[in-house]
Amino acid sequence: MLGLSGRGLFGNESTSTLAGFVDQTGVSFPILRGDNTYFDYADPDGAISPFPLDVIVGPDGNIAYLRREFDLDAMVMTIDRLLPQ
Amino acid sequence: MQPLGRANTNTFIEITDIVAHGDLAYVCTAVRGLSIFDTSGEAPALLVEKVAPGGNLSNSQFPRCQHVGFDPDTSRIVITNRGDEVQPNPWLAVYDVSDPRRPEVLGGWSPAFGSIEGVAIRGSRIFAAVHGQGLVALELAGDEVTETARALEEGTDAWQPVLRNDLLALADGEAGLRLYDVSAGDPQLLSTVALTGSSRDVLLEDDRAYVASSGGIAIVDVADPNAPVVLGEHPVSGSALDLAQLGPRQIVVAEWDALRGYDLTDPAEPVPLFSETVPTDDTFSRVLAVGAVADRARVFGGEWTGLHAFAFSPSPGPELDLSPSSLQFGNVQPSDPDARVLLVSNSGTRPLTVHDVTGSADVTVDETCFVVEPGRSRAIEVQLDPSSTAPIQSSVRVCSDDPDEPNLEVPLTANVSGLAVGDPAPAFALQDLEGNTWTLADLEGKVAVLAYFATF
Numbered sequence: 001m002l003g004l005s006g007r008g009l010f011g012n013e014s015t016s017t018l019a020g021f022v023d024q025t026g027v028s029f030p031i032l033r034g035d036n037t038y039f040d041y042a043d044p045d046g047a048i049s050p051f052p053l054d055v056i057v058g059p060d061g062n063i064a065y066l067r068r069e070f071d072l073d074a075m076v077m078t079i080d081r082l083l084p085q
Numbered sequence: 086m087q088p089l090g091r092a093n094t095n096t097f098i099e100i101t102d103i104v105a106h107g108d109l110a111y112v113c114t115a116v117r118g119l120s121i122f123d124t125s126g127e128a129p130a131l132l133v134e135k136v137a138p139g140g141n142l143s144n145s146q147f148p149r150c151q152h153v154g155f156d157p158d159t160s161r162i163v164i165t166n167r168g169d170e171v172q173p174n175p176w177l178a179v180y181d182v183s184d185p186r187r188p189e190v191l192g193g194w195s196p197a198f199g200s201i202e203g204v205a206i207r208g209s210r211i212f213a214a215v216h217g218q219g220l221v222a223l224e225l226a227g228d229e230v231t232e233t234a235r236a237l238e239e240g241t242d243a244w245q246p247v248l249r250n251d252l253l254a255l256a257d258g259e260a261g262l263r264l265y266d267v268s269a270g271d272p273q274l275l276s277t278v279a280l281t282g283s284s285r286d287v288l289l290e291d292d293r294a295y296v297a298s299s300g301g302i303a304i305v306d307v308a309d310p311n312a313p314v315v316l317g318e319h320p321v322s323g324s325a326l327d328l329a330q331l332g333p334r335q336i337v338v339a340e341w342d343a344l345r346g347y348d349l350t351d352p353a354e355p356v357p358l359f360s361e362t363v364p365t366d367d368t369f370s371r372v373l374a375v376g377a378v379a380d381r382a383r384v385f386g387g388e389w390t391g392l393h394a395f396a397f398s399p400s401p402g403p404e405l406d407l408s409p410s411s412l413q414f415g416n417v418q419p420s421d422p423d424a425r426v427l428l429v430s431n432s433g434t435r436p437l438t439v440h441d442v443t444g445s446a447d448v449t450v451d452e453t454c455f456v457v458e459p460g461r462s463r464a465i466e467v468q469l470d471p472s473s474t475a476p477i478q479s480s481v482r483v484c485s486d487d488p489d490e491p492n493l494e495v496p497l498t499a500n501v502s503g504l505a506v507g508d509p510a511p512a513f514a515l516q517d518l519e520g521n522t523w524t525l526a527d528l529e530g531k532v533a534v535l536a537y538f539a540t541f
Binding site for chain 2: 018019029034057064066077
């Protein structure tokens, strides 16, 4: 699993902020940092948030799951389907 | 629960804390500071927003608020901000809200250390949870807020204090629940109760404390605060973030994915009362905060874009829930049908009867009439057989005998523009926090879960 983070609301978020996030939450997966900000993806009024977004890519490199709402059941079902039995 | 309405906000405001009292709700938002809503009607009505002290304490362009404490006897509230890149210094500010349309600032405080989270106030005494450090006692005198004592436990993650008489209960992260005697100026630690997960919020009711944590909910007997006893710990479906009291031995929990109510009369066997997904105009919902007014049977849920009001019925009954919250089919060709599973669940206390499941002309389902026992689910197959490759945006509707929400709909999409399930994933090359470069090609042959987010 990879976490991919944008640079906060305004693009001035430091790497140390992300490191603090990792410390506080205890996440163990790698966190990758992009250069875009929240407003690069949000609509002009901010009414539709681009985050969070969960994507599952299958062994063939194709998208098997793509959803902005966190749905653990659907993600587990997708992973179970993709993993070798 | 019966949805009553949503406040007039549809932009990203990120509600982080709610105190509901009488006909008012004091709502912290990470984007627009403190907002106060009139909740006497069905949908909450905004009275004032962007309440923040300004000056040296807060950024007036982006007023932020993380937590709120309220003293009904003096009509005083305290709001806090933890400090971040927008407002570098953590702060708290005290307001007189006798006139909720015109909050009057009484004083503020900004420490040179730590990060302020939850807060409690009684009269002129204030207790702030300092994340990463512990508990600080403060006093409002004139227009000055000054620190009077610290009860710092190095390394703890203090989240939320709550007061009852001379007892203060502190949800203290990995340390669990701490109980203090605050009869004197200097809080005296009486006991610490280790709990599963990281404790984040706490309620006091009679001789009990209810604690929300990453491990679920805990019920602790605090009749003797020097020797508290854990009566029960129970995992919950989501992640327990915020608590509110529904009535005697009944609580509602903001669990990120939904609001869930529990009857804790028997601390060993919590009884689910409801599970309420907060409806939004968007395709997702994140329930971060909850407030309740027990004598009005009202529950308020705060998510990223709005404040929602519900009427709570303590009487038992069936409760219809649907998962996932949307059915996304990706690209589906005519004469090559595809199917998704829709989970129909009953989180109520009586059997749920489903009368009908319907969709548009190109949708068929394998079951339309069935009964779901309390706490159980039924998986039904939703098949899409489109007549063309045109974009599809429709829904599947489930009709039941749920007394509050008999009919629920799940959006269904297919053949929409942009990336979809089945498309090749776009390549990327990004560095992790250690400077290592990762590419999607490195993961070929594996199942990769990519979680996109931003920290603010």
